[in-house]
Amino acid sequence: MATKSRTMSGTGGRTAALFLIPFFTVFTVAMIAPVIYSLVLSFYAQQKSGLGFGGAKTSFVGLENYLQVFQSETFTGGLGRLALYCLLYIPCMVGGAVVFALLLDATVARARKLFQLLVFLPHAVPGVIAALIWAYLYTPGVSPLVQALESGGIQINFLDVHMVLPSIVNIAVWEWTGYNVIILFTALQAVPREILEAARVDGASEIRTALSIKFPLILPALSVIILFTVIGTLQLFTEPAIISKATASVTSTWVPNLWAYDAAFNRHNLNQAAAASIIIALLAAGLSLAVTRLSSRMNKA
Amino acid sequence: MSTKTVNAPARPGAGVAVHQKNADGGKRPRRPGGSRLSREGGFASAFSVNALLILGCAYMVLPVLWLFFAATKDTADLYGTAAYSLGRFALFENIAAVAGQDGGIFFRWMGNSVLYAAFGAVLGGLISVMAGYAFDKFQFRGKKTWFAFVLLGVLIPNTATVLPMYLLASVAGITNTVWAILIPVLCNPFGVYLARVYSSSYVPDETLEAARVDGAGPIRSFFSLGLPMMMPGFITIGLFQFVGIWNNFMLPLVMLQDQQLLPVSVGISIWQGYSIPQPEFSPMVITASFLSVIPLLAAFIMLQRFWKSGLTAGSVK
Structure with a gap:
């Protein structure tokens, strides 16, 4: 035992603990404890006494809060909207990033460094500011976009009930495409040159090479991007929160995160807000797990 | 098993090494390109590829x-x-209007953002780097389980824990204080994940072994050998942490009511609220947004090498 601890000195549990304690302390305080507390809170409810006078009584209600959340039409509506948002956003953003990265990697592409910097630019713009810029770009009277479309005879109200979802998708596409282009482009640069050379000798065209050689080789990077994109879409809060000030089409319960915020701060029902947060976290964890499973199976195949 | 894919692109060494080779974009020896131009229908395809690239960039830049x-x-x-x-x-004039509004509170907001983001980047970054280093270099019981916790933290979206954090913080009585921001920003599970990758590719085990033989304790070897060797990784993790905190909107929105404590993101969104009924506020909101973007743009342009390496080492967020 004594000799063992001596040879293990510096690599043993005690030193490791010294290095890990700071992280796991903040992790516990900032993630685990809040989630556990919310879980507890979500099983209780504040019940006002008969006439609404006197202190509210807190009592255990089991899954009642969860039932109420799921029975709320605004919450399920928000979930549906979020699903639709994912269906629009993920293919547009990921597809756009793949195409742009492949173009950037084409032999005939010029000024790669400049293009990389420019395409990444939107990511340096905070989400609040991005939403704010686009809110102006969607507003008739200020927007060069609306004006250009009008002069072409197209009248679109980007902020009406039907268009506002695609309009918000566009903001997210703008913010995230460039970021993922850089990841995919780096993956493309790591594709062994010999393979591409062999394809060229065999007479494969540039487009053919891109589709049948480069694309399959960046699938692992792509699956990671999709995973993080899925997690990201569930975070949707900032953009609709900013856009909601410019249009009534985005209600205060437009997506689940807004619903939970509204429950806590406008309806003052903290127990329901806790239940909604737990639902969102579980949904996120479940979805990410599903995506991870799916992509590891895809990569094996 | 579920961690497999997450790990895949950042196999120790692979990602980072690739980055180092290509740190400056397209500088690597290109595939023989010139000779192909003529063979491939040349000018037309070169033109259309570059035209599409310009079009894409226009969408990003305009x-x-x-x-x-x-x-x-x-x-x-x-x-x-x-x-x-x-x-x-x-x-x-617009800048003067921004500076004059509410007694120059805009600069206070900017200062708050810098404080929150720098604190989280430096201290939170160090905490992540230490943990990642420990996961890479030390053997201890339950390592896999502990690391699974880290990955769980990566997979749960930030916004899902903001309200729970608020609920707990209000019990602790720290809402509407700087602590409600400063404590959560220290937690960066993805930073730990990245740091583990950096540690295994930048810090050779032999160097640490040599230090151990020379009688250096693990803490001393970390601060005098490990940390300096991981410096590029530390800067990358810190940079992403900084940007994440600077851009964070929901956490400060939920936690803070006192205008004096707000970061610039929430502050500007309040001004945006004014500008909807009163369009004469618009130039001020726009100018404030413009001013708040400049520091980040500058940081990104100057630190290109680092964010590219961060993206390569494991596709952030």
């Missing part, structure tokens, strides 16, 4: 450029002149 042009205009010109033209140059 909104930012709009912000710049709009920040130079007064209210009349904002609504009256073409978007990408200069009206009467009113940038400095």
Whole structure:
């Protein structure tokens, strides 16, 4: 035992603990404890006494809060909207990033460094500011976009009930495409040159090479991007929160995160807000797990 | 098993090494390109590829450029002149308006953002780097389980824990204080994950072994050998942490009511609320947005090497 601890000195549990304690302390305080507390809170409810006078009584209600959340039409509506948002956003953003990265990697592409910097630019713009810029770009009277479309005879109200979802998708596409282009482009640069050379000798065209050689080789990077994109879409809060000030089409319960915020701060029902947060976290964890499973199976195949 | 894919692109060494080779974009020896131009139908394909690239970049750049042009205009010109033209140059008046509003609170907001983001980047970054280093270099019981916790933290979206954090913070009585921001920003599970990758590719085990033989304790070897070797990784993790905190909106929105404590993101969103009924506020909101974007743009342009390496080492967020 004594000799063992001596040879293990510096690599043993005690030193490791010294290095890990700071992280796991903040992790516990900032993630685990809040989630556990919310879980507890979500099983209780504040019940006002008969006439609404006197202190509210807190009592255990089991899954009642969860039932109420799921029975709320605004919450399920928000979930549906979020699903639709994912269906629009993920293919547009990921597809756009793949195409742009492949173009950037084409032999005939010029000024790669400049293009990389420019395409990444939107990511340096905070989400609040991005939403704010686009809110102006969607507003008739200020927007060069609306004006250009009008002069072409197209009248679109980007902020009406039907268009506002695609309009918000566009903001997210703008913010995230460039970021993922850089990841995919780096993956493309790591594709062994010999393979591409062999394809060229065999007479494969540039487009053919891109589709049948480069694309399959960046699938692992792509699956990671999709995973993080899925997690990201569930975070949707900032953009609709900013856009909601410019249009009534985005209600205060437009997506689940807004619903939970509204429950806590406008309806003052903290127990329901806790239940909604737990639902969102579980949904996120479940979805990410599903995506991870799916992509590891895809990569094996 | 579920961690497999997450790990895949950042196999120790692989990702980072690739980055180092290609740190400066397209500088690697290109595939023989010149000779192909003529063979491939040449000019036409070169033209269309580059034209598409320019089109894509225009989509990325024009909104930012709009912000710049709009920040130079007064209210009349904002609504009256073409978007990408200069009206009467009113940038400095707009900046004066931003500085004068509510007793110069805008600069207070900027200062708060810098404080929160720098604190999280430096201290939170160090905490992540230490943990990642420990996961890479030390053997201890339950390592896999502990690391699974880290990955769980990566997979749960930030916004899902903001309200729970608020609920707990209000019990602890720290809402509407700086602690409600400063404590959560220290937690960066993805930083730990990245740091583990950096540690295994930048810090050779032999070096640590040599230090151990020379009698250096693990803490001393970390601070005098490990940390300096991981410096590029530390900067990358810190940079992403900084940007994440600077951009964070929901956490401060939920936690803080006192205007004096707000970061610039929430502050500007409050001003945006004013500008909806009163369009004369618009130039001020736009100019404030423009001013708040400049530090980040500068950081990204100057630190290109680092964010590219961060993206390579494991596709952030």
